[in-house]
Amino acid sequence: MRGAPLALAALLLGTSCSKVPISDVQAGFALADASWFAEEETLFLFYQVEAEQGLGEPSVVEVRYTTDQGGLDWTPITELPTVHTHLPVDCGPNTLCGSASLAVPLEPREVALRLRYHRDGALALNAATVFNAVGEGPAYTHRSLTLYGVFDEENQRIQWRGRHRFPTIRNEQAEALGLRREFWVEGVRYGDATLSTPRNPYGYDAACPDAFSDAGLSSVHTDARAVFHAQDLPLDAADASIACGEATVTDALGTFTAGAVARKNPEVRAAFPVLRSPIAEARPIQFMLGPCDDEFSEEHEAMQRQRLQLGGVPTWCIDDWQTPGFVEALEVALSGAVEAARPAGEDMVLVIGLHQDEPGVTAAVEEALARVVPAERHRSTPRLVGAFVFDSATHGIALPELSPVTLWCPAKSTGSDTSSQTCPTMPDLLNLDLGPFTFDLLPILPSRTKYLEFLETYSVSQGGEVTALHYLAPEFATTSEHIDLGEYGVVTFLNGETFPADADDAFSYCERGDTGPIVVRSRLMRDPEVQEALSEACWEGQVPDSLCGWLGAGMLPISSLPDWHNILREDSYELGLFWEFPFLLRMEYRMVIAGSATAFGLTVPFGVGSPAESYYGSAQWAQESFSLDQALSQCRRFCDHPTFDSAGVYHVLDPFRTTYANACYGPDYPVPGDSGFPVDP
Amino acid sequence: MTPDLRPRWWALAALLWACPVQAEEGAEGEQPPAEEEDPLSPYRMSFASLTEHAIGTASQPVAFSWRRTHTHLAGSGSFLSELNNFDSARAGAMVRLPGRGSIVEISTSYVWTWDTHSSRQLALTPYRQFGRPSRLELDLTLVQPLAEGVVTAVPGIFPATQMVFNAYGSVRYLVYPSGFSGMNVKKSLAALVSPTLTEAERENLEDHRLDAMEVDPARYGLMLGLGDDLYFKQGLFVSPRVMVALPVLAPATETGLLLWTDLSLAVGVAF
Numbered sequence: 001m002r003g004a005p006l007a008l009a010a011l012l013l014g015t016s017c018s019k020v021p022i023s024d025v026q027a028g029f030a031l032a033d034a035s036w037f038a039e040e041e042t043l044f045l046f047y048q049v050e051a052e053q054g055l056g057e058p059s060v061v062e063v064r065y066t067t068d069q070g071g072l073d074w075t076p077i078t079e080l081p082t083v084h085t086h087l088p089v090d091c092g093p094n095t096l097c098g099s100a101s102l103a104v105p106l107e108p109r110e111v112a113l114r115l116r117y118h119r120d121g122a123l124a125l126n127a128a129t130v131f132n133a134v135g136e137g138p139a140y141t142h143r144s145l146t147l148y149g150v151f152d153e154e155n156q157r158i159q160w161r162g163r164h165r166f167p168t169i170r171n172e173q174a175e176a177l178g179l180r181r182e183f184w185v186e187g188v189r190y191g192d193a194t195l196s197t198p199r200n201p202y203g204y205d206a207a208c209p210d211a212f213s214d215a216g217l218s219s220v221h222t223d224a225r226a227v228f229h230a231q232d233l234p235l236d237a238a239d240a241s242i243a244c245g246e247a248t249v250t251d252a253l254g255t256f257t258a259g260a261v262a263r264k265n266p267e268v269r270a271a272f273p274v275l276r277s278p279i280a281e282a283r284p285i286q287f288m289l290g291p292c293d294d295e296f297s298e299e300h301e302a303m304q305r306q307r308l309q310l311g312g313v314p315t316w317c318i319d320d321w322q323t324p325g326f327v328e329a330l331e332v333a334l335s336g337a338v339e340a341a342r343p344a345g346e347d348m349v350l351v352i353g354l355h356q357d358e359p360g361v362t363a364a365v366e367e368a369l370a371r372v373v374p375a376e377r378h379r380s381t382p383r384l385v386g387a388f389v390f391d392s393a394t395h396g397i398a399l400p401e402l403s404p405v406t407l408w409c410p411a412k413s414t415g416s417d418t419s420s421q422t423c424p425t426m427p428d429l430l431n432l433d434l435g436p437f438t439f440d441l442l443p444i445l446p447s448r449t450k451y452l453e454f455l456e457t458y459s460v461s462q463g464g465e466v467t468a469l470h471y472l473a474p475e476f477a478t479t480s481e482h483i484d485l486g487e488y489g490v491v492t493f494l495n496g497e498t499f500p501a502d503a504d505d506a507f508s509y510c511e512r513g514d515t516g517p518i519v520v521r522s523r524l525m526r527d528p529e530v531q532e533a534l535s536e537a538c539w540e541g542q543v544p545d546s547l548c549g550w551l552g553a554g555m556l557p558i559s560s561l562p563d564w565h566n567i568l569r570e571d572s573y574e575l576g577l578f579w580e581f582p583f584l585l586r587m588e589y590r591m592v593i594a595g596s597a598t599a600f601g602l603t604v605p606f607g608v609g610s611p612a613e614s615y616y617g618s619a620q621w622a623q624e625s626f627s628l629d630q631a632l633s634q635c636r637r638f639c640d641h642p643t644f645d646s647a648g649v650y651h652v653l654d655p656f657r658t659t660y661a662n663a664c665y666g667p668d669y670p671v672p673g674d675s676g677f678p679v680d681p
Numbered sequence: 682m683t684p685d686l687r688p689r690w691w692a693l694a695a696l697l698w699a700c701p702v703q704a705e706e707g708a709e710g711e712q713p714p715a716e717e718e719d720p721l722s723p724y725r726m727s728f729a730s731l732t733e734h735a736i737g738t739a740s741q742p743v744a745f746s747w748r749r750t751h752t753h754l755a756g757s758g759s760f761l762s763e764l765n766n767f768d769s770a771r772a773g774a775m776v777r778l779p780g781r782g783s784i785v786e787i788s789t790s791y792v793w794t795w796d797t798h799s800s801r802q803l804a805l806t807p808y809r810q811f812g813r814p815s816r817l818e819l820d821l822t823l824v825q826p827l828a829e830g831v832v833t834a835v836p837g838i839f840p841a842t843q844m845v846f847n848a849y850g851s852v853r854y855l856v857y858p859s860g861f862s863g864m865n866v867k868k869s870l871a872a873l874v875s876p877t878l879t880e881a882e883r884e885n886l887e888d889h890r891l892d893a894m895e896v897d898p899a900r901y902g903l904m905l906g907l908g909d910d911l912y913f914k915q916g917l918f919v920s921p922r923v924m925v926a927l928p929v930l931a932p933a934t935e936t937g938l939l940l941w942t943d944l945s946l947a948v949g950v951a952f
Contacts, residue, residue, distance in 0.1 A: 018764075019764045020763065020765040020811050020812075020937060020938055021810070021937075022803065022809065023808065023809060023810070024807055024808055025807050025808070025809055027807060053809060053895050053896075054807075054895060056888075056892065058892050093883065093884040117805065117806060117807045118804050118805045118892065120805060121804070121805025121806065122805070123805065123807060
């Protein structure tokens with residue numbers, strides 16, 4: 001090992017004693033493009049050379065070309081006169097880049113670029129130059145600069161923009177390589193016309209109609225890519241869809257003037273900003289059903305009464321539940337209580353504690369409830385919105401008409417369905433045995449079996465207690481219209497929430513999490529003939545299955561409104577609210593983590609309590625309004641005009657009507673005072 | 682601290698004085714009584730034995746005692762031989778702080794780098810070579826005397842001088858003031874402790890390098906060397922030296938200049 005340092009020293013000295021080596025700068029062209037425009041008699045050059053190191057001021061890029069009347073031998077680009085302004089560009093410490101525009105009257109051949117490593121040296125690196133020649137033709141396709149206009153957010157002020165157009169170089173890349181074009185716009189007029197075409201989407205070089213009105217704006221001039229007018233359009237121009245002006249650019253021949261068009265932005269607003277559904281606390285109609293002659297578990301009944309806040313409610317005897325007429329008697333009792341409470345003008349909820357230990361009792365109670373509760377489901381306020389039953393054992397509702405309106409606790413767990421409407425018995429969350437210590441957490445609505453098992457180890461006070469119950473339900477107006485969708489739920493058209501639409505309007509739906517289950521209906525959706533035609537289309541598979549069910553009920557999800565309107569262009573639409581369960585139970589209680597310590601046959605219980613809150617039923621009744629401000633937008637004018645996106649990019653080929661039917665529309669408009677170099681890839 | 686040698690000098694003098702007496706007495710043929718006790722016999726030693734053993738430490742012959750000075754101030758100049766095609770020379774000033782057995786030097790210098798014919802030719806090609814643009818250099822040097830003594834000078838009109846043969850160990854820190862252009866305080870402080878030039882510094886130095894130069898990224902290096910200090914009696918001193926850069930820090934500094942030399946001459950005065 002002692003030889004290792006010596007060997008290392010020898011190696012170090014051996015490599016160190018030699019002269020410092022020279023290294024290749026590894027230069028290469030990342031870009032070497034040339035474009036000649038016959039209409040402008042101008043040859044544009046763009047280049048970018050990159051190296052690992054060593055490029056500096058002595059390095060130069062040279063150009064050569066040949067024409068029928070001679071040519072240009074290798075000459076540094078920076079020594080040639082240019083047609084346009086070309087700013088020096090800093091592309092980084094080891095990069096040489098830039099652009100040039102040379103006046104070349106005849107179409108050049110053998111256009112080539114190369115890097116001379118040193119302006120005084122003989123060594124050079126030839127580039128694989130890309131050359132394109134653009135012949136004579138329309139200005140919007142055969143010139144290197146397209147001019148167009150856009151409007152600010154208020155559609156009152158015009159910004160004129162230049163857009164570089166080269167065969168292989170993008171607009172912003174040409175700018176980044178130093179090219180600046182001078183242009184000015186004057187004689188702006190406004191009116192209604194369609195001057196853009198699919199081949200000429202910007203409308204450049206389109207003649208401004210003589211019938212247009214003079215806007216009275218002074219001319220604007222810039223060598224940036226965009227410039228705003230200093231004045232707004234006159235108020236008379238509010239209805240005009242476009243403005244146009246005479247745009248002049250410079251080239252090797254002097255100047256070139258053509259028409260430029262500015263189209264107004266689509267006028268978009270929220271179609272129906274907020275759908276309101278007032279929520280009120282329903283009055284509980286309390287019942288305690290249990291045996292009067294054979295009390296089998298006082299502790300459990302006390303717990304049920306505490307949970308449902310039925311402290312002073314007398315027991316409605318169910319000892320004779322097997323006798324004929326029991327169901328009718330219970331029905332009369334329930335109905336009577338409801339009718340007695342109705343004059344108060346509040347919605348009501350049946351709150352029933354069911355203390356029983358015989359399996360057949362629940363069926364009788366279900367039958368009585370089914371005679372009372374569902375019938376009131378679609379009435380307006382005051383009404384019986386539903387029922388809440390706290391049973392002694394887990395139970396699943398057997399009558400299908402009862403399940404949409406009744407919360408039965410504790411419910412039998414149905415696999416993975418643990419939704420708040422089924423009130424399932426949750427598995428033990430905390431059941432630990434740690435030597436002499438045991439811990440458990442009792443559900444706030446336990447079955448009798450679970451509760452009694454709990455009491456074998458712990459005390460009543462460790463089971464927790466309900467401190468408040470709130471039954472929240474929507475107040476339905478007398479004009480509310482309910483459409484029952486069976487097991488799926490109900491759609492309620494609350495109070496005539498209708499909004500108008502013109503035939504040339506366009507809608508945009510933006511999927512957002514806070515929109516809520518909103519549906520829409522219209523005259524044609526409910527028209528029998530239309531429904532029949534749609535039904536046939538559904539059978540033939542021409543309509544998505546997910547919509548066929550809705551169309552059969554004469555309505556559509558709000559997300560389908562833009563497409564519906566684009567096809568059928570109806571004059572009004574009505575919004576409705578879809579719901580599955582009629583009320584929301586908010587339970588406030590004290591949850592206790594129960595513990596006990598056992599030693600020498602003596603058990604000492606203890607617990608840690610904390611306030612908690614649970615919701616059962618339909619969570620949508622926790623809010624009184626459903627915002628549609630961002631979800632449903634309605635375009636009132638200029639809906640087929642191009643749009644700005646949220647990044648401020650002007651999409652000339654993306655009109656509002658088709659682009660944003662099912663996409664979020666959040667435009668970022670240009671603002672006077674911007675840099676003059678908008679994002680325009 | 683010089684040991685007290687007086688007892689040993691006295692013993693040697695006594696011995697040398699005693700030896701001729703013995704020879705003289707022997708020549709007269711008088712035999713000393715065999716049993717007569719010689720009180721100096723325990724201290725007698727043959728001359729041959731004496732010449733083979735050191736019997737003391739000579740005090741340093743001193744024409745100028747640099748150890749008794751407090752501060753040395755000097756100006757220095759040097760030529761760098763970096764084994765590339767660029768020429769570099771430097772000039773600066775140093776402060777030397779003598780200790781009991783060594784000297785600590787702190788110096789600052791400015792280095793001028795210029796093209797040679799070879800580097801100008803190299804600039805015309807796509808090749809580059811490691812080098813260093815003009816810069817400031819800070820040196821912290823430990824000077825360890827190895828041998829010293831009084832020496833005579835030629836021509837004889839110069840008085841005898843105190844010559845000290847030294848070994849040098851130095852850390853050299855390079856500062857490119859133009860490299861920090863446009864950097865904020867936080868980035869500049871971070872760059873100061875980096876063993877290599879930062880990307881921003883390299884970009885800034887692109888405008889200050891010679892055409893054929895690839896800027897060497899190292900910020901500091903280690904140097905060792907040998908040289909003399911010649912002290913005149915009045916305190917004036919001359920210090921030629923040869924320093925060699927050792928590439929032991931190259932893995933960290935990423936330098937492309939591995940082994941190079943610095944031939945320097947310092948002239949100063951000691952107080």
